[in-house]
Amino acid sequence: NAGVTQTPKFRILKIGQSMTLQCAQDMNHNYMYWYRQDPGMGLKLIYYSVGAGITDKGEVPNGYNVSRSTTEDFPLRLELAAPSQTSVYFCASSYWADTPDGTQYFGPGTRLLVL
C-alpha cells in the first residue's frame, strides 16, 4: 500500500493563479481531510469528506474548494491564489471516524508559496 499520496511536493504560484492539489489513498478509507499548517500554528481543517460525493467545510474553507467523485481521490482547488495561502497542505484519511482509535493517516504534504 502506498498509503496517502500528495502531488505536487512543492509549488510556487503567482497571486491570482489557480491550482489543484492532488490527494489519493489506496486504503479504501471513507473519511478524508485537508489541513493547512502554518509555522507555530498547528494544523487547521480546511475541508473534509465522509464518502464519495459528500464534502463539508472545516474551520478555514475560504479560498478553497473540494470534490470527491471517488473513494480514492480528494483534490483541493485553490482559486485566485493569495499570499495568505502560503502554507504546507496535508491530506489525511481514516477508516473509522467516531472511535478513539480512528487513526488519521497523513500524506507527506504539499508546500505552497504564493508570490
Added chain:
Amino acid sequence: QKEVEQDPGPLSVPEGAIVSLNCTYSNSAFQYFMWYRQYSRKGPELLMYTYSSGNKEDGRFTAQVDKSSKYISLFIRDSQPSDSATYLCAMKYAGGTSYGKLTFGQGTILTVHP
C-alpha cells in the same frame, strides 16, 4: 481563547532526559485525545491515543489525561536523539456528527541532543 493551547517551545534536552509535553483545552465536549509526532518536512503520524482520564503507557511513552482540569500530557522517558520532532496534541468530539474532525494544538518542537 484557542480551543487547544500547547506551548510551542522549542524544548531542548540531553539524551536520557524525561520530557513532559502538555496541552490544555477549553471545550469539555472533547472526549478523544491523541498525540502525533511530526518529523521535519514529513506528515504527522499517530503516536498514542486515549479517551479516559488516567495514564496509558506504550514503551517509553506515557499519555496522561485529566478531564476535570482539561489537561493532557505526554511523557517521554529515556529520550533519544531520534525523538527529535514536533509533537502535536489533537482531540476530537465523540458521536456521529463529529466525523473525526481533529482540533490540533500548535505543536512543540523537541530537540534531544547526544
